[in-house]
Amino acid sequence: MEPRGEVFVLGLVLSIVVLLISVLISVWARRFTRSLGDYYVAGRSIGAINNGLAMVSLALSLTTFIGLTALIIEGVYIAVAVYASFTAAFIGLMILAAPYLRNHKSFTTMAFISERYGSKTLRYMSVVVMMIVSVLYLAGNLKGIGIVFFFLLGVPEVVGIVVGGLVVTLYVTLGGMYGVTYNQTFQTIVLLFCLLLPVAVVLRALGTAGWFFPPLGYGDMVPDMIEFVPHYFWAMLEHPITYIAIFLGSFFGIIGLPHFVMRFFTVRDAKEARWSMILCVFLVGLVNTTVYATGFAAVYYMSTTAGVDLTPAAYDYMVFILVEALAGQGWLALAVAGSVAAGLSTVSGLLMIMGAGLIHDLYGELKPDVDDEKKLKLSYLAMFVVGVLVILFSLNPPEFILKAIMWAFGIAAAGLGVPIVLGIWWKRTTKQGVGVGMTVGSLIAIYGWVMIELVGMNPVDVPFPFFNTYLYGPMGWIKFTVLAVTFSFILTVVVSWLTPPPAEELQRQVDEMHGWTDYDPKRYNSKVLPIAVVFFSVFFLWFMTTLYDVFPK
């Protein structure tokens, strides 16, 4: 893919404006930070609307703007199914975890797991899982910023990664969680306008009648699309376990992604946590359905326009190519500014949780005598160092950014999502069960990622007893999520049953999280939940081995 060939001044100016406002917001927000609690969880003072808007920009990263369009071009219907599941997963996160995590009063996911199960070892283990997940997630998003810079200036992606990374590191370090929250709110408003408007103009240029409402505005173009791409709306090219893998990865992955969970520790109470999710999922759905329209428009444009012959590696640029070709440079500038905002918001949330994990959960545990003031100073330093390290790691980014994100979801689901959900809903879960489940589950997902993405093996050739035969198909790699999450669930439940029940003070936390002032050992202690969890896990593993002869290998 070649850059545009000249500096895109208008896009550059709008992007710099977004970057400058972000830094200014952080400088302004710094005045609110007086303690460690202010720095990490904004003094638990954020309201539902503010938190909901901030969650939106966390969710709508550059993978949404850039990666999803590329995935729709590659995988068509299944890409929409992936994001439909991601959208619904926010309500899964709310129903299973959000308000209960807020009631627990922890600072981070890692602190929650440690305190809920009474184990420092689990805290250290979850910090390691969190770092792997966050780096994978960050690498994808920083590559997205690199893509935007490459397109704007024609400079190598690496320059964008370094410049974008340094700016976001600066404003996260300066403003802490207050700065991150207000920035994310600002960036949500920017990206809503900067996505919806250019896509509407693109659809209008393609001649669709419903261009003014992109999410549902392209129905009259469907017959033409089917003529050009007959299988565009077909869902059957993959074994259904692929969709179950997407479900497990998105629903439990989002619960395990610490930068999402951390937002719930910032709100005033559980009610605010709940309603912030409703606002969030409505806006996330609005944007995602708009991106489906973008993907549709991209495939339609490629199919109908002579001379558009892009390599798969260039699909990540398709949003910009489309907007420039069909809407013009003014709209392209808006799309670029929206992309920058989307990238910055997600990166800032991830840097925040990585800094908190290192200082609050690791250093704070190893050196419990250190006072909060020193921890706060160290947090500034840690955040800066983490930012620089991530930039260095991201210099060799993944080829497709959304694929890296989906691996991150799988690891997060098995390593952190499972312990969180069982910790909230089943008192009998023990630290030994979580230790075994978290270790095996996350190692399976990490192993799959290393062998497929780093070593470059075909999924069916990855040494994995019995199951590797069934990792076939265009998205065979995502079936590792099924293995990781189901093994994590099964081992956590079985080992918990085989070990002594946790102390009453640990079980009490479950009642408190659910808002009860009294303690009743019968609550959240039913045998039905663990049996159902094991049953469905085994069922999914079995289902993966069925229908072998039906689907293309």
Add this chain to the structure above:
Amino acid sequence: MKDYKLEVWATLICFIIVAVIGGFFSSFVVILNEVFFTQVPTPEGLVAHYGETMFLIKENLTVMGFPLHYFLLIMFSWIGVTIIGAIWCVIMDRIEERQRA
């Protein structure tokens, strides 16, 4: 105990609905088509079998121009889950008020 059961049942039902309409709906599009499992699922084979219409779509079975399954997927996973989530929030708000009282 009454509020506890209400919380558990409301959560279970809402989660199942959200999981089905958001996470599993696409797989049902595949699973429910029994004819499909006797076919070779390649685009070429499916074109031959279904003609120029769409999978699980009969002539004129569209909503706003979209194939029915696609329309349901995007609307369920967006508006559908938002409504289910809001209903769950209202139930939890009421339980919380009683817990405080």
